[in-house]
Amino acid sequence: MQHERDALITGIGLISCLGEGADAHWAALNDPNGFQPVLDRASFAPYAVHPMTALTLDKQIPKRGDQRQMEAWQRIGTYAAGAALESAGIKGDTAILERTDMIVAAGGGERDYAVDQSILSALPKAENPGAYLNEHLLGDIRPTLFLAQLSNLLAGNISLVHGVIGSSRTFMGEETSGADAVRIACARIGAGSGDIFLVGGSYNAQRADVLLHYAMGRTLWKGEPTSVQGRMPAGGGMTIGSVGCFLVIESRAHAAARGARALAEIAGIETGRCQRLPHQASEVAEGQLAALGAKLDPSDSAVISGASGALEATREELDWLATLGLPTRLTATALGHSVEPSFVANLALAAIAVSRGALFAPLDASEQVTAAGTLKQALVTGWGPWRGESLALVTRP
């Protein structure tokens, strides 16, 4: 049943190690020679990362001054946001952008590694460590670095570069922040308190400080590169990947009024939490599935899973997914785990697949081959390695 307040995806801006845009991702995920991961194994050995594809920044961030003011995570996000607006046909359309609401899922920005290393080296020998720290933070940090680190400044840069100024909110909280950003946008569209949204996030995996964080959590994969499923027998582990993904989501009525082509509908989205005692996450997911239930047709559906590779969460999710019996793709094998934008990127991949009526090729021998021309909907999962469970249903518009 169509309704004018349905939430439709009318624009996708997706960049990752696989390239830029829907076509590049589709081609890479359907490589006739079999899927080959794009990895940088050298820079942060023993940890591999999925590096961002080479971007011509000028295409989406025309002013060099803006590019310089940002760190990589902001450039990735601002670029992807511009690509999403372009894909929706509203880039530069001031009248629409002035009332476009934005919700960004963000972590924080890069450190100045040279300054950190030099201070850490000198502190133990400093006569007055506190004074030394003050002096060198004051003297050595680029004054505007703060603006490249603040979580809400990805959104700030998007307002500045692309003129999206209806409103601006930033959600923080790893994987679930991306899912909640989409959920709140869809809820506001449904309630009529917003017609068109730009929603997404970015992640720069090529950063010693984020690797350090996950290394402290013992959640990174150190072995030979392999699929997410392939890591499970050896204790699991995440390989993180640089990803930027934004979606333009708008009401069916708004899309129709401006003659926009919708790729897919977000027919439902649920986010939840538990303390991750055994089976709790599956129970949360089961409840979410029931909430989406009426719209789900298992006969022509598939699962795009955001399983990170972190052992407990991934193992439980794989067990739960097995009970659904649907063809499944674990996209972290291909894009790497991208934390804040991971759920949004998986929604994008689901929308691309649904709009083409086919699921992309398996990324692991355990993933079921499917026939072309049959896919009508896809479930998208997002379980954080520590907390947070999300589930969405993407259907034909």
Place this chain on the structure above:
Amino acid sequence: MTSSDRTVVVTGIGVITSLGQGKADNWRALTRGVSGIKRISRFPIDGLKTTIAGTVDFIAVPEPSAPAMSERLAELVIEEAIAEAGIGRPGDFPGPLFLALPPVELEWPQRQALAAASGANDSVTYDDLLRAADSGDFTAYFRRFLFSSVGQNLADRFGAKGSPIATSTACASGGTAIQLGVEAIRRGETDAALVVGTDASVNPESLIRFSLLSALSTRNDPPSSASRPFSKDREGFVMAEGAGALVLESLSSARARGATILGTVAGCGEAADGFHRTRSSPDGKPIIACMRKGLADAGLDPDKIGYINAHGTGTPENDKMEWVGVSAVFGERAGSIPMSSNKSMIGHTLTAAGAIEAIFSLMAMRNGVLPPTINYDIPDPTLPVDCVPNVARAADVAYAISNSFGFGGQNVCVVLGREP
């Protein structure tokens, strides 16, 4: 305006600032014009241009860090708010949590611990830190410095329902959290929501970052004189800590359970600014749009507003632009509507400010007293505001607007009412 059933009311509040813990202590100090700004004692201040802050020094946590302290302050204000509201059961709050939280990252003590564990001698590199992280037991740091940790821990403790949303719109974050709660109740997703803004990030690097942007007052002596909103000799804001929690409910739900109604959140407005990373559009358009959206959402004409709780940071730029906005929205009345800045006393509580200042606005209406703007010694002739100079004033106010404008161009205005 939505149907009366979806009118959003406040039934519980809790607050901590440098002035003290709890509503009573804060209100007493706030209405007596007391400053909470003092010399920083938490870390060495050698070489700093700014040596003062509105720190919360009377609450301690075992392993201090911004997220640990922010979480503790949030716990305390939530406890106060829930106790006042008398809602739910212990550990079982009947609604979602919306949290305004400062960005989280590893801090220097933890970085130094990793460096020490690495055993590197003369020069420490990130490779050394990575090695140390992999060989030692730092999983506690991992969890502490996840952005989701504060919200998840609070949701565990208070039993808030669903996914907790932690938001950052810089200095407008508290307003955004309130708006998220209001929207959830209006949509009928819940009858109650727990909103908290918290910020305890006075540490060397955070202070220095603001200092490097020339945003902070360097008028260190006496500390109480540093925050001077609307004064001609204002020169920057003073970093501060604090937290504010509000229990929001639908009017019908609050009435059904016989709760005392402390006020209403009549409307919220938000608007982004695409002009500059730290400066407002010179024409004030986004600020004006934000206030007008808030009033429209509340279904109120500007002449119904009896008090403006200013963003009033005391930076030359903010106070000037806020006046531009207020004079455009309120026209000839602008200079005669009382418009005071709590930040003159508590400093700028950053992420928490929108929540704390909404709470003080509600208390002002309920108690019939407007907190003053202290340190108003030299009026700025270009800002003809009635800032309730230096001494609190009795006033009968039915509606107030609380402004929050953030770095990155994120603005939120919350319209509050005395009675539903």
